[in-house]
Structures are given as C-alpha cells and as structure tokens.
Amino acid sequence: MVNIPPFKKLRIEINSDCNRKCVFCPRGTDTTRWENPTEKRKKMIGKQMATDDVISILDQNMAQGFNAQVGFDFYNEATLDDRLLYFCEHTKKLGAPLEIVTNGDNLIDDETYTKKLFSLADFVVISLYDYKDYDGRKKLMHRWQKYLFGLGIDRGYQLAGDYFTFGNRAGLVDRRDKFMDKADLDQDTPIKANCKKIHSKMNIRYDGEVPICCEDSHVRHSLGNVLGSTLKDVWYGEKMQAATKILLSGGRAAIAPCSKCVKSIVKV
Secondary structure, X not given: OOOOOOOOEEEEOOEOOOOOXXXXXXXXXXXXXXXXXXXXXXXXXXXXXXXXXXXXXXXXXXXXXXXXXXXXXXXXXXXXXXXXXXXXXXXXXXXXXXXXXXXXXXXXXXXXXXXXXXHHOOEEEEEOOOOOOHHHHHHHHHHHHXXXXXXXXXXXXXXXXXXXXXXXXXXXXXXXXXXXXXHHHHHHOOOOEEEOOOOOEEEEOOOOEEEOOOOOOOOOOEEEEOOOOOHHHHHOOHHHHHXXXXXXXXXXXXXXXXXXXOOOEEEO
C-alpha cells in the first residue's frame, strides 16, 4: 500500500446546474448535465444531492478526522440552491472551515442574502468573467469592491477569475489561443510526471461520484461513489491506491484525464 494523506479540502456539489455557459468551462460538454445533450439548445437537468446525503458527508468529514475545509462547488453554481445557507450553518456548527465559490450573480442584487452568506463563510471567492481585457477586469473588480464595501464587507473575500490563465482542463477545452496555462507542454502529453493535486481535495459530484481531481469535470476516472460508501472508504480505497501508484510511476498515459493534463507536476 502507498501512503495517502487525508484531503485538506472537501467540495460537495449540492446541485447540478450553473446559470452561465462559459466557453472555458468543460461542463458544457458533460452529457450528464443536460436533458437533451445532442440538441443545440440544451436544458439543464436541475438535480440536487439529497439533503440527508449532504449532511451525512459534512458529518463524516469531522467524525472521520479529515476536518477539511468545506465548499459546495465543483462545476455548479451553489447559490442557485436555496439550501445553501442551511448547509453553511450546519458546517459552521460542526466547526469546519467554510469557503464559498460563486460567480456572484445572485449576490449583486440581494444585499440581505450577501450579508448572510458572508457572515457564515470564512472566505468567499467571487469569480468574475464579464470582461474582455485586463482593463475591463480592473473596472469590474472596482465595482464589486464598492458594492461590498457599501455592505460593510471589506475583508474575507477574493475577486478572482483571471480566465486568460486557464488551461485546457485536461484536454476538454479548446485553448482558443487564450487559455494558455502550460500550453508549451501540450506537445509532450502524456507527460511522465507524478501529480500533487490528486491528494489535496476530495471533489464530489451531485450524484455522489468522486473524480480523480478537480480537472476531471466529466468524472472520466471515478474513485468511487460516496452515496453508497463512506468518505474514508473511497479516499483510501483500492481505486485511489491504484491511481496513486500509476501516477507515482509516471504513468499519466494510463488514466483519462491525466493523459491530457499538464498541471500539478511533480517530477518523477
């Protein structure tokens, strides 16, 4: 057996949908996200992870000794789920650190909701994408800073979303000469390098599936399903053991999406 450290972050996708269709996001080609994936006008499936399952996962995080930072995002928009504040409150009662990631669309026009969310979260990341260049990004950030300051919020958040540095999401996104992070390594894929990302975070899709990492948006390589098992059983299980050994030996070619990924390199 190989040594697998406990995950430091836990991300639970409480709902399946997002209100945006960003070109740099691979969820657009994830057929599990759409009722009619072959049609041009796709309809979101509108699914939620059962409340009892979310609570169980939150409880297991603490009871099984992970004590990881909690978030409610994977490739979804958590503020679309009207249970979000309830889950945040439960997380805080358990004593787990809480980070919320959102595109901010449901915050900008609802001051009461925004204040409540910030009062519960230890940190909020607002991902901003409505700009065409860095000058536009600067102006957008200024507008958000002014809005939050007006609510009495001057700390505990980050205005993120520099999509010009996004990569190809393990081969699922066309770089379009824009999303060029580590593009110089594309020609070398599959690279022979271990990965430092696989053990840092447990991501759980709305249906309970656990992908090998956050780059595996389509869950092409599942480590298991937590709805029929425990967090410990999945995290330290046979599939994680096998994947860890493969990556440690430089065998990214054997795993999708790792075969197309150029991130989180640890030299072998």
